[in-house]
Amino acid sequence: MEFVIHILEFLVMLSILVLFHEFGHFFVAKKFGIKVEEFGFGFPPRLFGIKKGETIYSINAFPFGGFVKLYGEDEAGSGKVDFKNSKKASNITDIKRAFFARPAWQRVLVTVAGVVMNFLLAVIIISYLFAVFGSIAPKDVKIDGIQKDTPAASSDIKPGDIVIAVNGKNIQTTQQFIDIANDNLDKKITLKIKRQDRLFNVPIVPRKNHPKNQGPMGVVITQEVEVKKYAWYEAPIKGLTEAVSFSYLMVKEMGRILIGFLFLGAKPEGVGGPVAVAQISFQAFSAGIYPTLWLIAILSLNLAIVNILPIPALDGGRLFFVAVEMVLGKKINPRHESLAHTVGLALLFGLIILITINDILRILAGKSLVSP
Template sequence: MILTVVAFVVILSILVLIHELGHFLFAKRFGIRVEEFGFGFPPRVFGKKIGETLYSINLLPVGGFVKLYGEDPAGGGNIRQTGHEPPATSQQLKRAFYARPAWQRATIVLAGVIMNFILAVVLISYLFSAHGVAVPTENIKIVEIVKNSPAAAADIQKGDEVITIDGERINETEDFAKIAKDAAGQPIWLVLERDGKEFKVTVTPRTKVPQGQGPIGVAISNIEVKKYPWYSAPFFGTIEAFKFSFMILQGLSEMVINLVIYGKTPVGVAGPVGVAQLTGQAVSYGLVATLWFVSLLSLNLAVVNVLPIPALDGGRLFFIMIELTTGKKISARYEAMAHAIGLAMLLALILFITFFDIVRVLSGQSIIPRM
């Protein structure tokens, strides 16, 4: 339980910090004044000002935030004078978020999403190159031979590929097993490939099969682990990240339909409680499973944030796109109202999903299918 909570907090904090780092780096690149870059959420525990930016560590250790000069809660931008500080100079106003061109503001808003996507691509590319990925093979492969079995007697060897069985070309392990079982006691012909050469063997499946073995005495697979070279892994990693992103969008669509029409969350959809449970499962399975989980969670964060929903990055981008299209800024008041409503709706959705998470836990069900 403690490991699950710690892992969840650490992973979520890393993902949110990387997201905020995107906003931070692009704001600095465009010369916008960054007032604070914080780890965790207030109240503040420690802070050190370097240059014009305060770097802080806060009490709630989940995620982080970036505070830009001239960015009000709506994101449209405003400079508020309290009366206790000197008036902003024209040079300072030029460095305010709201005063920058729309394309720069749009880039900064999108930067967090881009950073989360890049992180996922980097992790998937590393996994593709260092650990490989399971891919289907063209032919069934013999992966193990049982001693004193019909397969051993027929000189079938580990690594042989099955081209045909009794003249039938198959690539599903279930079909191979069924043919071998149905032919018990009768010879069958196998066309195998070894070192690029095809040859025929005859083998008679056993009528009395020892426990834990098959009629022929082989272990077969139509899956192999493929490792990509380091120079091509990023290309295939990017493609895989886009595929997962599309699947996430499909899942979100199903979630909305299920919530609106049936009033329930579909299997596989989880709130904070469910994500924490899955974090514990991934960590318990080891480094590879954890890295896959982090990459998928990072993509989820990117996809959800880019949706044109007020209070999210996509919602802020939507208002900037309206400005770019019409040439006029949306009233800061109306934008603030839209983001407040959007935030309230998102919080309500999270609470709703979390309620179902807790119900599943109390009823002894797994919140999401085991990995």
């Protein structure tokens, strides 16, 4: 029963992400007067729909997200809309309201609106988490232990000490401590130590040559952290900063995987499909609301980044064709663009199938999909 509930939760989560994305297209298209023929929850076949104004709001059989059908978005390539014969459209006004008939800058904004909505959803969720639950922030670097026959053992450093600064530079993270030590091998540095209520300086020389199981100083360090809650006016700023930071890391990781695969022949480790996402989601659902909301925020950012890639059938692919049109000063042959999107969609589905098969094989082999 728990598994069934997690499946339903997973479908609801995916639907929220996709509907937010599609609502972005819908909202901006409406603002520009572009005719929206249908806004659907799930994917066809249609179960039922309500027509309000010119738009059908539908509920469809497969509840895996949603879609927006803009008049003239794909019909130009299939010949269903013809500028030369207005009788094939409902009227002249409809032709002018077709997506492909709108200025390039409007088509750009309609296309990127979905990506923007996913990014904003992530910012809203992360901001809420920082305001209500707080965020874990680095506080201090603590000396947990001293190894024998090391520079630390010959110094006045003791377990339990807190390192406040190194060479006059304040530090808060273990990585800062490690970096400074590695940058000053065989050079004397000064640690500012806090022991209970007392502050004092300790000189020490990090070794260049040290055993593999020891560091340059011979200390065991841990990261002390604190939970910080943000005020309502601080949380959105922190949420935006974190969303940008996560997006940068995602793009960087995608680039690393792609370069390794294309030029170095490396196996694309860490790439997961729907099965991997479902497994991670089930773990988050079981852990509670906090990790679940974080997961939704991360997946929303991921959806935004993937969609903006210049791949036919994705928003980024459509943007690419609009950009080419703006540079050349003339429209791309709609049939050629339609063909590119069709091929791109087929390749994407093929890739998803291959990744899903790989996920299933890893599960059958007893391997975790959470980490490679």
